[in-house]
Amino acid sequence: MSRFTNALMGSLFGAGALLGSTAASFGADTIKVAFIDPLSGPFAATGTSGLAHYRYAAEELVNKTGGVLGGTKFEIVPFDNKISAKESLIQLKVAIDQGIRFIAQGNSSGVANAITDAVKKHNRRNPDQRVLFLNYSAVDPALTNAKCNFWHFRFDANADIKMDALTDVMATDTGIKKVYLIGQDYSFGKAVAAAAVRFLGEKRPDIEIVGNELHPIGKVKDFTPYARKIVSSGADAMITGNWGSDMVGLGKAVIGAGFKNPIYTYYAASDGITKTFGKDGEGKLKLVMEGQLNPPVSDRAAAYTKGFKAQYPDFDIGQPRIANVMEMLAKAINKAGSATDMVKVASALEGMEHDSIWGSKITMRPQDHQAIQNVHIMAHTANDVTFDFDNSGFGLKVESTVEMAAADSATSCNMKRP
Amino acid sequence: MKHDTENSTVPSAAQPGRAPLIAMRSALPWIIAAVALALMPVVFASGSALTIMNQMAITIIFALAYNMLLGQAGMLSFGHAVYMGLGGFFCMHLLNQVEYNELYLPLPLLPLFGGLFGLIFAFVIGSFSTRRAGTVFAMISLGVGELIAACSIIIVVFFGGEEGVSGDRTMGPTVFGFDFASQLEVYYLTVIWLLLAALGMYLFSRTPIGRIANAVRDNEERAEFLGYSQRNVRWISFCASGFFCGIAGALFAINFEILTEENLNLATSGSILLITFLGGVGFFLGPVIGAVVFTLLQTVLSLYTELWQLYLGILFVLTVMFFPSGLAGLLAMHVRPWKIGKLGLLARPYVQIAGPGLIFVLASAAVLEILFHARHASIGAEQMSLYGISFNSHAVAPLAFALIVAAASLFIIARLAPALLEAWGDANHGDSP
C-alpha cells in the first residue's frame, strides 16, 4: 500500500510540474485581452465565430492603425470556458495569472453573472491586480441594473432596450392585433417576455397578447405542439428570444405549421441558422439587433466586412459590436495613458462617446455602463443583401432604425466607484 | 482486483475485527499525503494553480464518494451530481445567511453542514431507489437526476435559475485571524477536508458494513442468506456516499462562491462516472488518480487544443476496452513484480518502448490536428503550428509525414511488444519474498 502510494505521489508531482508550466506568464510586449467563451461543446459555433471577430477587429482596427500608447499592440488570448460557470472562473484565474487585465465574454448571461461577481470580488481582494470585464453579448438586464458594478461594461443593447426598440416599430404597424410570446424558461427568456408585456401595454394597449409561455431550454425535441398553438391562436406576430437549436427548432416548426406572419426574434441569424431557414424564412423572420451590415453604411464598413469574409469565409459578422469593443477599449487606454491602472481605464470608458464603424453613435452610459446605440429591425431576405450569412445568399437587411434606443431608460444600478 | 484483494497483497495490513482500524503501517501513506499536500503551494504558488488544485481536491472527494457506490457496492448511478450539488446549494444559502442575517457559522465548519444535507437527500431518495440494484437503480438514478436538474431551472427561489446562487465566503467570523479571502487559505481549508473525507471513506470501507457492501456487490443472494438485508446495505452505502458528496459540494461553494444548474445536471453526473472509471473502480486510490488526470486534461489540455474532448473520449473508450481496472489497475499490475523484486526486468523494455510509444501518440494527435485544421480553419489561414513547427495544413506533405511517422512508430512498437510481454511474464514469475 505505502509503496504504491509513494509511486502515486511521484506521478502526482510529475503532473503538477505540467500544471506549473502552463501558469508561467508570456512576455509583456502586447496588451492581452482574454476571450473567455465556449470553444468546444454545443455552443462552440458562436464562441469560435466571436473569437474570429475579436482577432480581426484587434488586427484591423487597432494594430494596423498603430496600436495604443504609442505602438503597443492588442493580442487576443482565447480560453475555452465550455459555457460552464465553474470553468469560466478557473479560466479567469488562469488569465489573471498570465497578467491579462481585460476579460471579454458574451455567451450566456449565466456565465456573465458568474464572471462579473468574481471580477468584483477579485478587484476588492486584489487592488493591485484589478481587471475589467468587457461584456459584448450577455443581455440579461440585471447585469446593468441590480447586479451592476464599476468593472463591468456592456456593449450590446440589453434585452429591455431591444424590446423597447422592437415595440416602437411594432406599435406603428396597425395590422398587428394579436401577439404571441414564447421563450426559453430562464432569466433571459423571462426578461424578454416581461419587457414585451410592459412595452406593448404602454405603446399599444389595444394589442392582445394571445399567448405568453416559456418552454424548457434545450430540452424540447419537437416544437410542433407549440407551433400548433401559435397558429391556432390566430396571432398576427410572434416574439421570441430563443437562440441556438431552440431558435431553429421553433422557427422551422412554426413555419412548417403554416404560420404566415412576422416572427420577431433576437438571434435568428448566422452560425448556420440563416442557411437552415433559407427561403422559408423570407418575409417572416425579423431580427432586432445593433450594427447595420446591409445596406453598408460606409465604404469603411463595407471594406471591413469584406476583409473579414475574405479571411474567415465560414464566419459572418454576426456580432458587429465586437468592433466597437476593440475601438472603444483602445480609445480608453490611450485616454487613461495606462493599460494597467484599471480605475483610470474604466473611468475613461465610462461616459465615452464613440462613432461606430457601423454608423451609429455610441454612449457608454455612466450610470450603469450600458452602451446606448442605434438599434435596428432587420429582415431575413435575399434581396439587396450585400453581405449574406452562412454563404447562403440570405442575409439581414435593415428595415427600420431606432436612434439611440432607450437612451433615457431608468436603471436600478447603484454604481459604487472606487 | 478489488478492495479486498488489495488488502491481501499487504499481509500486515489490518484485518477487520482483529487489529485496530489504523495500524501505524497504514497511517504512513496518510502522513506522506498530508505533508505532500501541505507543501504543494510552495511549488505551485500562482492563483490559477491553487484554483486547479482546489478543483482537483473537490473532484477527488466527489469521485471517492462516487466509488463508494460503483466500486464498493456495485451500484451504477447516472445522477450522482445531485447530492453534491444540493449540498452545495444549501451551503451557499447558509453563506448568504451568514452575510445578511448574521448567522454565526465559522467557514471551516460549513462542509460538515454540506455533508448533512447530502446525507438527508440520499436518505430520502435512497429509500426507494436502493430497493433494487443493477439496471433499475441506474435508471431511477438517471430519472431522479434529470428531475432535480430540471427543477433547478424551474424553482428559481432556491436554485436561482440558470444564473445560480452566489455568495461571499469572507463574510463570516474570522478563524484564528483567517478570513479566507486568499486562495491559499482556501487551499489549506480544502485539503484538510480532503484528508478528513478521504480518511473517513477509507475507514468506512474497512468497517463491517463496508465489507458487506462488497459481498452484496459480488452476490446479492449469498449476502442475503448470510442474514444481511442487501437493500439496507445498499441504502447505508448510498447515504454515506451522499454525505461525502455533500462535503464536496460545500467545498465547491467555498471555492467558486457560486452554484449553478451545471452542478446538478447529467453532464456532471456523467463526467464523475468517467473520472472514477478512468482511475479504476476497484481501488481506493483509483478515483484519486482519475480526478487528477481528468482535471489536468480538462483545464490544461483544453488550453492547447480544441480537440481535447475527442482525446478524452478516445482515452476513455480505450481504457474501458483494454484496461477495465483503470489507470490504478495499470499501476497495481506492477505491485507483484515489485514485491518479488523483479521490477527491474521491466525497465529495459519499458524504456525501449517509451520512445516509439510517445512518438506514436504525438504523431497520431498530429494527424487529427492537421485533418481538423484543414477541414475547419478559415481560408487564408492555412498555416498552423504544432509542437512549435509552423506549416501549411492544406498541403499533403505534413499530413503524409505525420501518417508515416505514426505508422513507423506503430511498426516499431509491434516489433518490441513480444520482448515486453516476455519480460512481463518473467517479472511476474517467482515467489513472494
Place this chain on the structure above:
Amino acid sequence: MSLFIVNILDGFVTGLLLFMLCSGLTLIFSMMGVLNFAHASFYMLGAYFGYQISTIVGFWPGLLLAPILVGVIGAAIERYGLRRVHKFGHVPELIFTFGLALLIEEVVQFFWGKSQMAFEAPDVLNFSAFSIAGNAFPAYKVFMIFVAMGVFLVLLYILTKTRVGMIIQAALSYPETVQNLGHNVPLIFMGVFGVGTAMAGIAGVMAGPVLGTFPGMAVVLGSIVFVTIVIGGLGSLWGALFASLLIGWLQTFAASYNVKMADILMAFGLNQPVDMTTSMLRDLWSLTLPQIGPILPYLLMVFVLAFRPQGLFGKRET
C-alpha cells in the same frame, strides 16, 4: 377539437419516431442484456450521413445508404468493441456504450463542425398535405408515418415468420437455452446490433430535416429513449410500441395545453399570494404544464420503477 386532432397526429409521428429507436434498442437489450447508451448517437450518425449523401446525390439515396452505413458501423463496433468488453461484465459494457456516446459526438464535431446542418426535406415532399383549421400538416410527416409503419411491419414479419426471427424471439424469453441449442449466438448478436443501429439510422435520416441536424441531437433524445423502453418493459417490443406512443402523446399534449398550476391551486381553495416577487412559493404558483412537459417521462419512469420494476409490459425483472 381541431387542435386535438392535430395533436393526436403530431404525437403519433413523435411516438413512431421514438419507436424506431426503441424497437432496435429493446431488441439489443433482449439479446445481450446491455442497455446501449450510444443508441441515440447512431440516430445522429444517420442524420449526418443522410445529410452528407443528400448534398452529393440527393435525399432518396441517402435514406437508403445512410442506415446501411450506420448498421455496418454498428456491427463493427459490436464485433471489435462491445464483444471485447462483454467478458468484463455488464457494468463495463454499459460504461463502454456511455463512452461511445461521448466519442461519437466528438467525432461528428470533428468532421462536421459544431453548427447546425442545412438538411432539407426533399422538394417532392415540401408541401402541406392537408390542413386542419389553419394548421398545416406537412407531407413529409405523412411520409414519416408510412416509413415508420413499413419498418415496423417488416420487423414484425421477420420476427414472427422467419427462422432468424424465431431464434431472436426465443432469445427474448430464454437467452441461455438458445445458446445451449448451438446457434451461432455471436453472429446473431452482431446482426441484431447492426440491424438495431440501422433502424436508429433510418430514424435519424428522417428526423434530421424536421428536428434539426446538430451535434446535440443525440443528447436531446438519448435518455428519453431509455426512459421509454424502461417504462414499456425491457425486452418487450409491444411494450416499446405502447410506451413510445404514450410518451409521444404525453409530450405533445403537455406542450400544447397551457394548464396553469395557479388554476389548480385555486380550485383547491388556495389564494394566490398578492406579492409574487417575495413569496417563497412563487415558482409553484407560476408553474405551467408546458414548462414541465419534457420531464414528465422521467417522472413516469421513476414511478413505474418504484412500483413495477419490470416495466409496464416486461416479464423479466431487470
